[in-house]
Amino acid sequence: GAVVSQHPSRVICKSGTSVKIECRSLDFQATTMFWYRQFPKQSLMLMATSNEGSKATYEQGVEKDKFLINHASLTLSTLTVTSAHPEDSSFYICSALEARGKKEAFFGQGTRLTVV
């Protein structure tokens, strides 16, 4: 299957700082990328959908000013957690679709964020 690379896999940051997470599709062009958040022992919760060249669509309850998403190219989407707080500590995972209507979304390896 197609490869989606997510970086970094783990990050520890101080409270109040910002953290950027990258999601790259390595062997295909991703018109749409999704960002999920997963708390321990819970399911993946969709945070936002990003389409290349347009603004991301955020799910209800997700602060768009806190979780900045940029999908500037067909192979890269970034999630920036701004002014991070300990409650933002979580597992963040991205997925990418090659083209609209494709059956399978390919997932990155995930990023474990710890805010201290």
Place this chain on the structure above:
Amino acid sequence: AQKITQTQPGMFVQEKEAVTLDCTYDTSDPSYGLFWYKQPSSGEMIFLIYQGSYDQQNATEGRYSLNFQKARKSANLVISASQLGDSAMYFCAMSLYNNNDMRFGAGTRLTVKP
């Protein structure tokens, strides 16, 4: 939005036996896809199997098969000949064809006993 329900928080199965993980869904949209993913402790999401809403036959991928009952809106995963490496979290997911965003169920933790 679509809703996915997995009612089994945890399941146990003896090695080499078969196990069924339940998944029901709810949507008024006739065009959708159903997925099962495996998530080991490392966190990666491993795609297992896909079933389209218009597919006439149940999907199969090696030891995985999907028992698709459209009228009951269920998409249960059957794992045959369980192996110790099958121990993991399993998530059922659904994607509508018109928006592609994938929603997940709560997950089932499967433990395979030797």
